[in-house]
Amino acid sequence: MSSGDGPGVLVLAATPIGRVSDAPPRLAEELAGADVIAAEDTRRLKRLTTELGVTVSARVISYFEGNETGRTPQLLEALLGGDRVLLVTDAGMPSVSDPGYRLVAACVEAGVHVTAVPGPSAVLTALAVSGLPVDRFCFEGFLPRKSGERSRRLASLAAEERTMVFFEAPHRTLAALEAMRDALGEDRPAAVCRELTKTHEEVRRGPLGELVAWAQEGIRGEVTIVVQGAVAGAATVAGDADSLRAAVAEEEAGGSTRKEAIAEVAKRAGLPKRQVYDVVHKQAGHTREDS
Known part of the structure; x- marks a missing residue:
């Protein structure tokens, strides 16, 4: 409860991403003992506390993307007054593609202690079950909704060697997978x-081309996409048109057809076949019929 004699504490509490039974024991303790609870969705908070059997005496306020900027000063004032403020989102850890970053930054600047109740994470869970390399990874959050911006973002990641984790809405998953296929290779x-x-x-694994075909049937529910990074050295090859042409020529000299050579080089470079095709066919003397 509020001490009244110094800054309070901001507690970032992870909430279940699926089963309520996955909630860490400390979550119930913090919900029961907080002075203020800032919730992304107060209705979901009510359902959570009911399922956990927790009686809440705290002042509950909504804190979501649309009001995060305006509510942050109010929460900081409560914290500076000595309150213990608990921040929860709909699922997972606050501030990971969810509200929280602004409040944490404000607390750090004001010298307010920030701690966390660790727990469920869609990012780490998806990464762990994906079957893809986990020694190095990066979290890219949600892709832009507009197709042009989405394509540009993915193009900038074509040579990224770390495994990448994305969040996506179910109704945009097919478009996201298609854009990934076009930018990163089928x-x-x-x-x-x-x-x-x-x-x-459900965890569906396979090359992006196959996943696009699978997603045509429609997708429901919360979605996390994990994509393997480009093979080592792809950044160098991908950024050098002459190297791409030389690599294709080397494959052809070894007996591959132009189409086979382009496919192999694209795979090694972590690039779409169309991109390698366009680079190769800009070379003088080549026409589209060569492939």
């Missing part, structure tokens, strides 16, 4: 993780 290994830890959990 053979790039990936996994679509749907409804993680829930009753209808």
Whole structure:
């Protein structure tokens, strides 16, 4: 409870991404003992506390993307007054593609202690079950909704060697996978993780081209996409048109057809075949019929 004699504490509390039974024991303790609870969705908070059997005496306020900027000063004032403020989102850890970053930054600047109740994470869960390399990875959050911006973002990641994790809405998953296929190559290994830890959990693994075909049937539920990074050295090859042409020529000299050579070089470079095709056919003397 509020001490009244110094700054309070901001507690970032992870909430279940699926099963309520996955909630860490400390979550119930913090919900019961907080002075203020800032919740992304107060209705979901009510359901959570009911399922956990927790009686809340704290002042509950909404804190979501649309009001995060305006509510942050109010929460900081409460913290400076000595309150223990608990921040929860709909699922997972606050501030990871969810509200929280602004409040944490404000607390750090004001000298307010920030701690966390660790728990469920869609990012780490998807990464762990994907079957893709986990020694190095990066989290890219949600891709831009507009197709042009989305394509440019993915193009900038074509040579990224770390495994990449994305969040996506179910109704935009097909478009996201198509854009990934076009930017990263249809053979790039990936996994679509749907409804993680829930009753209808599904993890679909395969190259992006196959995942696009699978997604044509429609997707429901919360989605996390994991994509393998480019093979080592792809950044150098991808940025050098002469190297791409030389690599294709070397494959052809070894007996491959132009089409086979382009496919192999694209796979090694972690690039779409169309991109390698266009680079090769800009060379003088080549026409589209060569392929």
